[in-house]
Amino acid sequence: MNELALKYGCNPNQKPSRIYMEEGELPIEVLNGRPGYINFLDALNGWQLV
Template sequence: MSRISSMAYKRLQPSISDDSKPRSQSNSRLFDRIYRRGNSCLQAFEHTTSYDESITGYMRRQLTSNGERSIPLRYGTNPNQKNDAEVFAAEEEMPIKVLNGAPGYINILDALNGWQLVKELSEATGLPAAASFKHVSPA
C-alpha cells in the first residue's frame, strides 16, 4: 500500500472533541488521530481544487482572449449534456466558422474531419475538393 501525504499545510489545527462522554486514553488518541488525518485530507483537497480552478481560469482567459478561438456548443456529446460546453483551439484560430445557431459536439467533429479531408485532398491533387460527414464518418 502506498502512502501519500500533502505538504500543503505543515501545521494542523488542534483537534476539537465535541462529545461530552468520557473516553479511555487510547480511544481518545485514536479519535484525535483519525480526526486530524481527515481534516488534513480535507485541507489538501481544498488546496488542490483551488489550484486547479486557478489554472482553469487562466487557461480559459488565454484561449478566449480574442473571441475567435472558441465555439460555444448547443450541447456536449449527447443532447442530455446541457449547453455548458465549448470547443477551444489551443494554437491557432478555428478553421471553421459557425454561420447560424449553435452546433453540437458531433457537428464540430464532422466539420473538422471534413475540413481536414478536403485540405489533404486539395494539397495532394491540386484540385478543388468537397466532403460530407455524418456522425464522424464520411457520408
C-alpha cells in the same frame, strides 16, 4: 475567435462543452445556428471526403 461554446451534448440536460485552440484562431466559421459536438464530427469527417 479561439474558443467556441457548443450547444448541449447528445442529451439536452447535459452541460454545454467548448472547443478551443491555445494559440491562433479556430480554422472554422459558423455561418448559422449554434453547432454541437455531433455537428463538428459530421463536418470534419465529411471534409475528409473532399
